[in-house]
Amino acid sequence: MGYSALSDPSVPSPQPPAFTLADFDYHLPDELIAQHPAAERRGSRLLHLDGKSQLHDLQFPDLAALVREHDLLVFNDTRVIKARLLGQKSTGGKVEVLVERIVEPARALAHVRASKSPGPGMTLRLADAFDVQVLGRQGELFDLQFPEPVLDLLDAHGATPLPPYIAHSAQSDDDSRYQTVYARQPGAVAAPTAGLHFDQAMLDQLASQGVRRAFVTLHVGAGTFQPVRVDNVADHIMHSEWYTVPQAAVDAIAEARANGGRVIAVGTTSVRALESAAAANPDGPLAAEQGDTRLFITPGYRYRVVDALLTNFHLPQSTLLMLVSALAGIEPIRRAYAHAVASKYRFFSYGDAMFIEPAAKN
Structure with a gap:
């Protein structure tokens, strides 16, 4: 997609007036x-x-x-993109992955929801189809290494990420x-x-x-x-x-x-x-x-x-x-x-x- 990892703000914002x-x-x-x-x-x-x-x-x-x-x-x-994936950690716990940004063809930054956050080096099995490795974190996002191009895997196994206020899971x-x-x-x-x-x-x-x-x-x-x-x-x-x-x-x-x-x-x-x-x-x-x-x-x-x-x-x-x-x-x-x-x-x-x-x- 031709864009990089998260960086410091590149566009300064004016100081907002005092609103609550x-x-x-x-x-x-x-x-x-x-x-x-x-x-x-x-x-x-x-x-x-x-x-x-x-x-x-x-x-x-x-x-x-x-x-x-x-x-x-x-x-x-x-x-x-079909950014939502379900899976489990190598320890057996369930995870939900939401890819936020693809930084290399086979690497992405993602939100990961789990009862206990996965650490660097941990393997996540996603969609019961492929494994990704946790490389580390960038703030709230997890740096994940995919075995193949991220977009290809999302197209094949991911789900459309509907907003949190829509109650149903993504349908066709x-x-x-x-x-x-x-x-x-x-x-x-x-x-x-x-x-x-x-x-x-x-x-x-x-x-x-x-x-x-x-x-x-x-x-x-x-x-x-x-x-x-x-x-x-x-x-x-x-x-x-x-x-x-x-x-x-x-x-x-x-x-x-x-x-x-x-x-x-x-x-x-x-x-x-x-x-x-x-x-x-x-x-x-x-x-x-x-x-x-x-x-x-x-x-x-x-x-x-x-x-x-x-x-x-x-x-x-x-x-x-x-x-x-x-x-x-x-x-x-x-x-x-x-x-x-x-x-x-x-x-x-x-x-x-x-x-x-x-x-x-x-």
Whole structure:
């Protein structure tokens, strides 16, 4: 996959203002957490938060009326890998392995759940099919040596890693529906879920309207589901994810700007990739970039690339809710989420979508 082991943060984050978790909390009834996708990809609802902070209840195909000629949709083309494996230690204890990052063809960093953590040199028998050796640890992740290319073994023996709030184990339809139709770069353990709403017909329709598209890659890690465990948001240590913003995307953004179009990120992962690339060269123009990012976007952050955002609804107190609040404002997002709950929108990965057009800056 062409990316390396976890490193120190390569993109500095601005010091967030003094926010607490209570600023990003809301009550969500369990029955609003979507357990399965809509019957059709485009079959979800769409909540539109416009530039005047007004809310509009729409259907996802109505997005075509909200975007304009010369707008640029930026998609994350990462592909979810079958990263979950069950097995046992050489001592007999059960283990669950979730591959987080492939660092060499036959070596990966992974989360390992066991009653007692395996030590260096221990062998794990996975899927009752092959053995991996524990080489050591990098923080919370275990360094594992596989006998063959990791991707090949995952394709043959792994399971799609559904989010922790989805109650069922991965089924055959999850293998296709928890994957965007344009996924092409394997490496994610969680889907860029805003893109799950698009089918090829929708992409073709938008293209026929003169809406352009570009692709970045951000391999979504399991850290996207980690709760913020500190009350003072500024004390949170953001997880690291690998991203690539290619020259083709940079050129497409420049063309959109020249033609008066907007840069519309499809998903918070596209936001992180684009804004991380901008932060890597804070005093110059946007340039092609790749590397690890720990960029933490909270209210007060100044967006440099993204003008609008298509996204799903996010967990209470999560870093992703902070990111969308930074774009639209805490109060407009708070009102939008209260409306979504009252209107029984479906939440999280398999849920409904939201199109956010932030108010114009004075």
